[in-house]
Amino acid sequence: MIDYVIKHFFEVASIPLVTRLGLRYIDECPIPKKENKAFQKWYNTSFPLTRFNLADAREMIFRTTVSKKGYFVRFIESLHSKNGTEILVLDFDGFAEKVKSNDCMGVTDKLHELISDEFEASIREPVYKFMRKS
Numbered sequence: 001m002i003d004y005v006i007k008h009f010f011e012v013a014s015i016p017l018v019t020r021l022g023l024r025y026i027d028e029c030p031i032p033k034k035e036n037k038a039f040q041k042w043y044n045t046s047f048p049l050t051r052f053n054l055a056d057a058r059e060m061i062f063r064t065t066v067s068k069k070g071y072f073v074r075f076i077e078s079l080h081s082k083n084g085t086e087i088l089v090l091d092f093d094g095f096a097e098k099v100k101s102n103d104c105m106g107v108t109d110k111l112h113e114l115i116s117d118e119f120e121a122s123i124r125e126p127v128y129k130f131m132r133k134s
Contacts, residue, residue, distance in 0.1 A: 006104050015101055022095030023111045027119065029088040030130060031079075042126045043088060046077050054079070068114055071096045071107075075118060090122055 032038055034057075036049045046062040047054070054060070060079040065072060076091040094111035 002108055003105050006108075010101050010104075018099045018101060018104060020095055020097055021099045021104055021107055021111075022093055023108060023115060024091070024093045025115055025119070026092075027090045028082070029090060029123070029127065031086045031088055032126070034086050042124055044122055044124060046075075047079070069110070071111060071114060073114060073118060077122070090119065092118055 029043070032042060034055050036054050039045065039054050040049065046064075047060050052060070057079060060077075062077045063075070065074040072095050074091075074093040074095070076089070078089045078091070080087055080089060092115045094115045096107045096111065099107050
């Protein structure tokens with residue numbers, strides 16, 4: 001679908017260079033128990049749980065933007081309450097800058113791969129089990 005849209009967009013708009021091209025994935029993940037040990041069995045978290053107890057947290061947020069494999073990844077991990085239930089939000093924004101229009105599909109594929117790798121690095125086996133049940 002992305003290939004179709006990109007191809008037709010560039011047929012209409014002759015743009016030689018895209019200043020920013022990105023993919024964003026936002027995952028709302030379950031928290032089995034709001035307790036450090038249980039949470040760490042499910043997630044490879046960026047939260048400083050050795051310093052702050054998850055059970056005491058109203059909110060936790062970690063945010064970074066880093067360069068990876070020639071591209072950029074903005075990652076936000078946040079703990080929220082939604083409809084009275086605690087959830088973990090994993091927000092991945094992979095992007096590239098100054099992309100030639102004829103390279104957009106290849107860059108999109110690489111960004112998808114990069115985000116997928118980061119998602120897999122953020123979750124553990126119990127999350128995979130949960131996803132297979134859903």
